[in-house]
Amino acid sequence: MTLLVPFVPSPPEVVEEMLKCANLSKDDVLLDLGCGDGRIIKAAKKNFHVRMAIGVEINNDLCLEARDPDVEVVCGDMVLLLEVLMPRVTVITAYLSTRTNEIIQEKILKLGRKGLRIVSHDFVFEKLRLKETRRVKAMGLLGWTEHTIYCYEL
Incomplete structure (x- = not known):
């Protein structure tokens, strides 16, 4: 099942706060679903x-833009690739949509393991255990806007 979500870049302040909320360490393997230009x-x-930082992106142009020698970018369908990548991952980040999160959370619940951290920009995962919510104001295409970051842990 291919899920298409429009590319809307997360402002730098939001990216920073998402990664702080994930409580990252040098041992983590981060997976960004729909990585866009690879900023996360x-x-x-x-x-x-x-x-390790891995991004999955279905848009070929964005996939090429996200490439960098320090990260791994996989071009393809996140729903199909999640099953392959999940065993390596300790943190998932996402800025998707309500419907996409509904589909992804079922895979996360099925494949995830205790301690997996998930951070979502603006869209909730209804069935995951919410650990923390943060709000960030950032300048975007429409001026100053408030963003919500949802931090979960299995």
């Missing part, structure tokens, strides 16, 4: 020194 995986590797 690049920041996780550069600023938080995670062991």
Whole structure:
């Protein structure tokens, strides 16, 4: 099942707060679902020194833009790839949509393991255990807007 979500870039302040909320360490393997231009995986590797940062993106142009020697970018369908990538992952980040989160959370609940952390920008995962909510004001295409970051842990 291919899920298409429009690319809306997360402002730098939101990326930073998402990664802080994930409580990253050098041992973490981060997976960004729908990584767009790769800003989250690049920041996780550069600023938080995670062991590995992986992005999944279905748009070929964005997939090429996200590529960087320090991160891994997989071009393809996140729903299909989640099953393959999940055993390696300790943290998942996402800025998707309500419907996409509903589908992804079922996979996370099925494949995830205790301690897996999930951070979502603006869209909730209804069935996951919410650990914390943060709000961030950032300048975007429409001026200053407030963003909500949802932090979960299995």
